[in-house]
Amino acid sequence: MGTFKYTLLNAAYFAAFCTIHAYAAVYLLANGFNNTEVGILLAIANITSAVFQPVIAGIIDKPGFLTNKRFILISIAVILAGCIILMCVPGKKAVIFPVYALIYMIQFAYQPVMTALCFEYQKAGCSIFYGLARGLGSASFAVSSLIIGPVVEKNGISVLIWGSIAAMIISAIVMLSFNKPADKDSAEKTSDDKIMEPATAHNSLASFAKTYPAFGLFLVATICFFFAHNMINDFMIQIIRNLGGRETELGIANFLQAILELPVMALIGLILKRISSEKLLIISGVAFFVKILILVFANGMPMMYVSQSFQLFAYAVFIPAGAYYVSTTMEELDQVKGQAFITSAITLGGVFSNFISGYILDHFSIRVMLITGSVVCAIGVVIGAVAMTKLPHHVAENANP
Template sequence: MNISAKRLTLQYAFIQGVYWMIYCGLYSFATVYLLSKGLESSQIGIVVALGNVVGFILQPYISSLADKYQNITLHRLIEVLLAVMVLGIVLLLVAPKYFLAILLLYVVADAILQTLQPLLNSLSIYYQEAGIAVDFGIARGFGSLFFAGMSSFLGVLCDKYGADMAMISTIILIAALFLLVWSLPLLKKVKVDVDTKAEVKTNEGLGHFIKQYRAFTMVLLASTLLFTFHNMLNSYLIQVVNNVGGNTTQMGTALTVAAICELPAMFGFSFLATKISSSKLMIFASLAFSVKAVVTYLAPNMGMLYIAMVLQMFAFAVFTPASVYYVNEVIPKRYQYMSQALMVGTTTVSGVIASLLGGFLLQVASVKMMLLIGVIISISGTILMVIFAKHK
């Protein structure tokens, strides 16, 4: 089968772009939507945290199905998950305002959203292993670009027509993603590793690994702390924006600024990695995370909050690819899959902590207190990263 790598990269870039638009609607605007359903901040924290937990549990099991059963292709597995996700969101829209009903339906949709990410990432591997050079970096850059546009558009849409527009838009985008995945060519006799977590073939367990690589374990802890503030800010951004006199439209603009600022680092990271070691990049990004946290805490108005969002280009946009390079460079091959899985897992764990802690602090204290605790957590993570991120 003669397949153009450029054309396939473009198709895959649109898949990544649409996925991150869906992520924006369902996850980034979750607080906006759930507040409109009458939930309190603490309840929203529980709902979002449970979605992350269930997604984390389902991810390795669902991802392994395409390997375990040869008649299930990666493409069809994704399509089935998208169909279930649409059903959950439709029911969420029409469900009565009962906490348990909203909890169940949102957790189903959010868990599938989290599960889809590694599967969609694996599509690039599916074609790369067949000798078709699909550029994942460019495609992921499209994800940030589309997320930026969706943030602004959805902020205005929700302000004008109500929070339900976040879910309605998400349903339309899931249908588009379904068609994009369906349009991809299927290859024969291509064995794909759809989930790295299940691929560790070693006699030593996690306990042995932690004892042997204590510095790396502390880097994982540092990553968890850094992403706790990052996820807390993203999850409760509408409250932060309201606290400085902004509205949903300006929240969307803030997300757009952050996403656009990710693009230079995402597109240019391969070049950057040839000039600076991954450990130094990790430390630099960690410092940027804490500077962003401090600026966010001190922000008296939307102008300063926008400046904090610009710092995304030095924090999240550098840290995310640098962490992948770092694992590859400092951990032996026999532990590569386990280590990458642990690094990715820090964002999920931090998401759970951020949802519960942020919701609790908003309920019993204030936005400022939540941000202050977040600053302390972020600085703690930076200190650990500076000490333990050794390039060896």
């Protein structure tokens, strides 16, 4: 039952992620925004999210009102309210800008909290198969993309908001049904751990980088990888239109890359028995580079689909490998924050991509944008390889400075 509920939560989340994130440019362009404005809006949302995520992780780690479950419910309520406002103000850029930025930011911010929720409930005795649930979440994104593309093309962008509202209502219902088994001993242990945490946890990025040098440098590589990744995802409709496609092809492209995540995420436990998380992270970086490089030379939709197929080795490998790397190299009190720092690095990659990509599209060309992304991603591959192979992964507290 735990896996079923958590799968439903992931399915609803990633259906909304499709309508809010994957189709952000479609929605905003249809409401009168230009490429630069789209880039600025998404960059602001990503900057806010990057700052917000570690702060929220730190608050949730401490005993008090804000728990994983409550933060997710609050996030759902904010997104629902934002979607209702958007339904009432079509074409009103002054209102759409802050509201869309808010729901975009909030939805991204509660993604790592969903992961933390899974591990919290697992420790409390709930049986949840994270890899399968997360993989089926990607499948939900894939199916949503396949359906939404032609529906938007036929019926207009209001479908995106209605889809988001439906997904959030389902999320709220599922989230309210989550009840953690009462375990007094476990609760007391958790409470004691949290009381001790401030004395042992590393609560800043600087402290993390000192204790986990490889991780600290790899965050820079992560920013580079997701500079390229977000460049493709956030401006995919422009890339596809340049290749002769429309919203239907956008749906197919998103479906392809998302559905390929399912087998890797579901089987990640077996893969990690043969290949270390460090090597998988390097492999994923190379795949991110190949994925965007293909688009530099693409001259039609078939090459777009070939590029998207590299999601199998890029994002689909990076996300679970990153989570596993954190869980195996970091102290327990640092693991939630470690995951939050990865998510923040991913978000920062999106920030730089949004600013730069929007400007390049308005003043140069899609090809120039993709070449820029390829160069940045290549730099990330080098940095990531150095981090994972040359630097220590964990420096003990009593090690010499």
